[in-house]
Amino acid sequence: MKYTIDNITYDVLINRKRRNKGTYIRIKDENTIYVTTNYLVPNFEIKRLIKKNEQAILKMINIKAKENKWNNNFYYLGKQYEVINTNNNKIEFIDDKVYLGKIDIDSFYKKEAKKLYQERLDYWYNSFSRKIPKPKLFIRKMKTRWGVCNTKDIKITLNLELMKHSIDCLDYVINHELSHLIYANHSKNFWNLVEENYPNYKEIRKKMKFHEE
Numbered sequence: 001m002k003y004t005i006d007n008i009t010y011d012v013l014i015n016r017k018r019r020n021k022g023t024y025i026r027i028k029d030e031n032t033i034y035v036t037t038n039y040l041v042p043n044f045e046i047k048r049l050i051k052k053n054e055q056a057i058l059k060m061i062n063i064k065a066k067e068n069k070w071n072n073n074f075y076y077l078g079k080q081y082e083v084i085n086t087n088n089n090k091i092e093f094i095d096d097k098v099y100l101g102k103i104d105i106d107s108f109y110k111k112e113a114k115k116l117y118q119e120r121l122d123y124w125y126n127s128f129s130r131k132i133p134k135p136k137l138f139i140r141k142m143k144t145r146w147g148v149c150n151t152k153d154i155k156i157t158l159n160l161e162l163m164k165h166s167i168d169c170l171d172y173v174i175n176h177e178l179s180h181l182i183y184a185n186h187s188k189n190f191w192n193l194v195e196e197n198y199p200n201y202k203e204i205r206k207k208m209k210f211h212e213e
Contacts, residue, residue, distance in 0.1 A: 001043055003033060005054050010061075014046060023049055027060040074098050074105075078166025106141065109163040113139050117158050117170070124174050129196050132181040146208060147173040149180035165207070172204040
């Protein structure tokens with residue numbers, strides 16, 4: 001089945017299950033609408049449900065398209081590179097191209113992040129406007145957070161995905177998390193402190209689609 005929204009036609013894949021009580025719409029890629037429903041639900045009812053939820057579906061499609069853009073291209077510190085696959089066990093940057101061998105990309109990012117993240121954390125800690133304890137740094141890949149501050153254990157966890165973004169995004173997240181060592185909330189005082197140390201934080205936040213904690 002196909003369905004057209006704003007002059008764009010999408011494939012609709014229907015998975016009918018005998019024991020399914022409701023009808024659910026999911027977007028796994030930007031070209032297809034996935035519907036799970038009971039085997040008794042007719043196609044016209046599915047089309048009616050899609051029409052009712054068109055705006056929500058378009059929002060999900062746009063989010064998925066952005067995710068795929070990042071996943072299908074190579075980004076390093078805010079710059080996009082054309083990928084050239086090689087048989088070497090290394091990675092090499094030449095102009096706007098990245099020559100990718102048979103390596104684990106996340107391992108490459110993590111190796112680079114360990115040095116860069118610590119350097120930027122040390123820099124902003126030493127220049128921070130308030131006296132705070134020095135946090136330990138942890139790095140991991142997160143789906144919904146750019147950074148997390150554990151105020152009890154005095155540690156900051158930064159998202160490995162920040163390696164794909166420009167340095168100013170990393171600097172903002174570090175300042176955000178350092179500010180939580182003074183204010184463990186998102187109060188007005190907290191945002192004033194963020195601005196005190198990183199005046200253009202609002203501009204940077206517009207670039208970023210995840211949340212901070």
